[in-house]
Amino acid sequence: xxxxxxxxxxxxxxxxxxxxxxxxxxxxxxxxxxxxxxxxxxxxxxxxxxxxxxxxxxxxxxxxxxxxxxxxxxxxxxxxxxxxxxxxxxxxxxxxxxxxxxxxxxxxxxxxx
Amino acid sequence: xxxxxxxxxxxxxxxxxxxxxxxxxxxxxxxxxxxxxxxxxxxxxxxxxxxxxxxxxxxxxxxxxxxxxxxxxxxxxxxxxxxxxxxxxxxxxxxxxxxxxxxxxxxxxxx
Numbered sequence: 001x002x003x004x005x006x007x008x009x010x011x012x013x014x015x016x017x018x019x020x021x022x023x024x025x026x027x028x029x030x031x032x033x034x035x036x037x038x039x040x041x042x043x044x045x046x047x048x049x050x051x052x053x054x055x056x057x058x059x060x061x062x063x064x065x066x067x068x069x070x071x072x073x074x075x076x077x078x079x080x081x082x083x084x085x086x087x088x089x090x091x092x093x094x095x096x097x098x099x100x101x102x103x104x105x106x107x108x109x110x111x112x113x
Numbered sequence: 114x115x116x117x118x119x120x121x122x123x124x125x126x127x128x129x130x131x132x133x134x135x136x137x138x139x140x141x142x143x144x145x146x147x148x149x150x151x152x153x154x155x156x157x158x159x160x161x162x163x164x165x166x167x168x169x170x171x172x173x174x175x176x177x178x179x180x181x182x183x184x185x186x187x188x189x190x191x192x193x194x195x196x197x198x199x200x201x202x203x204x205x206x207x208x209x210x211x212x213x214x215x216x217x218x219x220x221x222x223x224x
Contacts, residue, residue, distance in 0.1 A: 006156075033212070043202075043214040050210075058211065090156055092212070102147060102204075102212055104157040 003027070006091050006105040013112050019078040021108055023091030032074035033092040033102070034058075034066065043090065049074055081112045115140045115207045119215035126193055127223050134188040134218045136203035141181050144206040148177050148188050151200045151217070160201075161188070193222045 007022035033048040045058030047066040067075045094102040116139045145164045149157040161170045161177040169178040176189040200219045204212040
């Protein structure tokens with residue numbers, strides 16, 4: 001089975017901190033995605049990557065950056081955490097763009113205080 | 114821009130009923146449509162993937178259909194059980210190769 005693993009289930013950080021959310025997949029997938037999920041707003045795409053060292057902005061990239069140094073790992077970085085970044089963050093991966101099933105990690109509930 | 118709508122937003126049924134969840138999308142130029150399940154506070158679990166050339170997919174008590182030309186998909190759940198209680202999300206992959214999600218249907222199956 002495909003496994004997408006997010007490094008933390010729950011995180012509490014202070015305003016202004018630099019925050020790293022890590023995601024690892026074990027199926028040699030080319031594509032990796034970061035979403036945030038908020039009540040009433042659904043899932044929104046932050047960034048995605050189709051290859052190592054490649055990244056594309058999604059719908060809401062402001063305040064975030066990403067890093068993909070290895071194929072299996074995709075990191076989401078909050079440069080200076082703010083309270084409006086309190087959310088559920090979900091990582092996903094898939095084999096080829098649009099052609100195959102997307103698999104999600106278990107989610108990271110981030111609270112910024 | 115692709116928009117995905119799911120109706121109803123919430124549904125409560127007694128155990129054993131067959132039920133249908135609906136998903137519609139505005140741009141028919143899609144690669145595929147995927148149905149997910151999400152339990153409270155958890156990630157998404159993939160249920161079914163329908164490629165744009167397919168009309169339906171089945172897995173156990175679940176059957177999903179796709180009518181690309183009309184921009185509609187349905188998820189049929191047979192003989193519902195309390196363990197089916199969750200939020201069900203549909204998502205389409207379009208020309209931008211990104212998943213666009215609906216807002217979900219929250220299903221409660223009463224014992």
